[in-house]
Amino acid sequence: MTKHKCGWCVGDELYEAYHDNEWGNPVHDDATLFEFLILETFQAGLSWITILRKRNNFFDAFDQFDYKKIANYNEDKKAQLLQNAGIIRNKLKVNATITNAQLFMDIQKEFGSFSKYLWAFVDNKPIKNTIDYYKNAPANTALSDALSKDLKKRGFKFVGSTVIYAFMQAVGMVNDHEVGCFRYNEV
Template identity: 45%
Template structure:
């Protein structure tokens, strides 16, 4: 992610002195900032949203998150709003149709992975009743709060993401390497990796 400065300056209507709202140093203005301020790091326990992030983080492999974020609405449209039951039923003709849509990253292996992972996702739900119950076990069902000062300090993977990756792969999931799993954990609030000077570091802990 970009290390572009992200301090947001704002002034009161009475013309009082400027204050500075600090954000993680990877945040860019626009859609990136909105995602950071509203979603990134917020603990998620809804299966459909967990499924969405699992797929999108897999789509991110080899790319920047902003590339996927800009295409999120297109992904929702062509993948039935991330309905795992519907995606699990896709056939070759459905995949070929999706690959014609230039609103998404047209990578056949990644699109096929969405279908495969939808099927594996449903298998996990059958076993654990909810995907939430399964996936949060890797952090003992509570957010791991880190206290990094800069983005450069944050590792690309952790012992928990490696364990998650190994387990997911053993169940047949694809595009779930340790780095992808760690990005997923950050997205869904399994870890709080907002830097300590970011205003969201404390806020997401209250969710």
């Protein structure tokens, strides 16, 4: 018997694997949160499948998403990234990644971890929505507006409310699996 899955992933093996194993799982590990934050910021204006297909390239190009290394990237490293055809070669997004890595560590210092900062926005408990069909899920909410606004105030780039809502879905802050999806009650 085939398990019902959210409609957005059906038909693409990579999408389905991401959906079945990662999307919506509550993430509390700072390294993984940083990875998703960076991937979501690169996704701005593009489709998620584009980023997912290049994920391994991003992993290699950005030193396994090691924010401590990324925070110290110099002009030579930036130039190298902008020549890397395996990633999205957008100068503003590359620069934003470096800035965001630095600011990510500032939040860690202030709150003890990025996870503590982030999960406080949902009282440390995922919000379980009741989405019947994935196209009915919101693109942003008042909560993603507030988190986006706070990140921007701190200097983060490419963290608009829509990007942040997608990030919140990916890291399990909100459960937007379709209610009929086999993952809905698993996450």
